Amino acid sequence: MPEGHTLHRLARDHRALLGGLAIRSSSPQGRFVEGARVVDGRTLERIDAYGKHILYWFEGGVAVHVHLGLYGIFTTHRPLVPPPGPNVRWRFGAGEVTVDLVGATACELWGPPDVKRLRARLGPDPLRRDGRAERFISALDTRRTPIGAALLDQALIAGVGNVFRAEALFLCGVHPDRQANALTDAEQRQLWDTLRALLRRGVRENRIATVPPRERDRHEPEGRGRHRYVYHRSGLPCRVCATPIVEWMLGARRIFACPRCQPH
DNA sequence: TACATATGATCAT
DNA sequence: TGATCCTATGTAA
Numbered sequence: 163m164p165e166g167h168t169l170h171r172l173a174r175d176h177r178a179l180l181g182g183l184a185i186r187s188s189s190p191q192g193r194f195v196e197g198a199r200v201v202d203g204r205t206l207e208r209i210d211a212y213g214k215h216i217l218y219w220f221e222g223g224v225a226v227h228v229h230l231g232l233y234g235i236f237t238t239h240r241p242l243v244p245p246p247g248p249n250v251r252w253r254f255g256a257g258e259v260t261v262d263l264v265g266a267t268a269c270e271l272w273g274p275p276d277v278k279r280l281r282a283r284l285g286p287d288p289l290r291r292d293g294r295a296e297r298f299i300s301a302l303d304t305r306r307t308p309i310g311a312a313l314l315d316q317a318l319i320a321g322v323g324n325v326f327r328a329e330a331l332f333l334c335g336v337h338p339d340r341q342a343n344a345l346t347d348a349e350q351r352q353l354w355d356t357l358r359a360l361l362r363r364g365v366r367e368n369r370i371a372t373v374p375p376r377e378r379d380r381h382e383p384e385g386r387g388r389h390r391y392v393y394h395r396s397g398l399p400c401r402v403c404a405t406p407i408v409e410w411m412l413g414a415r416r417i418f419a420c421p422r423c424q425p426h
Numbered sequence: 427t428a429c430a431t432a433t434g435a436t437c438a439t
Numbered sequence: 440t441g442a443t444c445c446t447a448t449g450t451a452a
Contacts, residue, residue, distance in 0.1 A: 165433055214434075232434050233446045249445075265446050267435065316435090323433045370433075393433090414440085416432095 164230040166213050166321020167364025170289045172236060173211040174365070176218075176261065179238070180206050183256035185220070190246035190253055197271035198252055200224060206256075213287050213320025215280060217272070218254075224271060226252070227280075231267025287320040288358035289365065295354040302342045302350050309345060309353075310338030310412045322357055326364075328393040328418045329372040330356045337424040338417045377401065392418040 187202040189195045204220040211217075218226040228234070241258035252263040263269060285301060286293040301318045302309075312318050313327040322330075331338050334352050336345065345353070364370050371389035378389060387394035391401055396409035396418055405422040 168433085229435075230433095231436090231444065232432065233444065234434095235446065265444070267444065314434090325433055415434095 164214060164232075164234065165323035165326055165361075165364070165370065166211075166287065166289055167361045167368075167370070168230070169211040169214055169216045169321075170361075171365045171368050173209045173216055175238075176236075177209045179259050180254075180256050180261070181209065182206065185254050185256050186260075187252070187254045190250040191248065194251050194269050197226060197269070198254070200271055201226060201254075211287075212281060212290070213284050213316055214323070215284075217277060223274060225273070225277065227268060227270050227272040227276065228252075228263065228266050229268035231265070234266035235264055237262045237264070284316055284320040285318045288354060289321060289361050293320075293358075295351060298354050299347070299350045302345065305342035307342055308339045308412060309336060309342045310417050312342040313353075313357075314413075314415065319354075319357070321361060324415055324417075325370045325390070325393045326357060326360055326372075329370075329391055330360055332392045332418075332420060332424060333360075333372070335424055337426040338412055338419055339426060373401070392420060394418065 183206055184203060185201060185206050187198045189198040201220045201224060204222060206218060207221055208219045209216065210219070214229060216228050239260040239262065243260045246253055246262060247264070249264045250262045251266060251269050253260060255261055286297045298319050302312060305312050305318070310327060310331065313322050313330070314324065330353060333356050334349060336349055336353065360372055372391060373389050387398070392407050395407045397406055399405070400407055400420040400423060403420065403422045405420055407418055408421055409416055409418045
């Protein structure tokens with residue numbers, strides 16, 4: 163579900179399904195009626211993802227901005243189109259393809275200045291060609307907050323959520339409570355590279371599975387972080403050193419770590 | 427079948 | 440700090 167990889171994968175999929183086509187657009191739920199009407203019938207010219215945001219650009223320089231938040235989800239129907247449920251904020255499509263958006267935090271009509279503002283408040287996105295590690299690293303050097311908190315700040319790095327932060331810190335051997343500006347240059351660089359690799363795998367597999375397939379344990383029970391190193395694995399043995407994984411609250415969010423592989 | 431919990435971010439208090 | 444958006448999943452019963 164929605165960390166940055168989800169939005170980039172959606173952009174790719176929706177681009178392939180609907181890019182360049184004249185789009186039908188409506189808001190069965192009623193909370194996006196005006197915006198849906200504005201883009202109805204227009205050609206979908208491009209789709210961009212920035213961190214956890216996605217933008218659908220239509221002819222005439224208008225865009226639909228969507229942020230899924232915690233609950234938001236897109237559902238594709240093809241070729242059969244069910245009647246929209248009561249919570250379908252935006253229904254759009256072309257030909258035999260119909261997409262429903264439900265539960266999003268944001269679904270609104272934007273122009274170029276809004277997008278400019280968004281980009282100005284987001285840090286570099288490791289999934290984008292224009293994402294620069296140097297920006298991330300120099301921003302970290304100004305932070306005296308724990309690195310675990312810094313990684314969730316979208317102004318520092320765009321697209322990282324609670325799962326990727328825990329997994330990347332484990333893979334880099336960095337304790338979440340260490341101060342961001344106290345990491346070595348090599349550690350900061352390694353964090354960026356690791357996050358980019360994990361996010362890319364997320365786009366490819368369309369899910370967050372940070373443990374490579376060959377290391378996955380088929381005998382492990384379902385759920386409970388089966389495809390992960392530390393996230394949602396508190397009490398279970400570390401895959402590397404067998405020390406029990408621990409969990410605590412960092413700010414308002416749960417964080418998970420191996421106390422031995424990630425020394426403070 | 428019911429319930430607790432969740433990958434996010436904003437806004438009110 | 441807490442409420443909110445209001446869906447999906449895993450777990451308990």
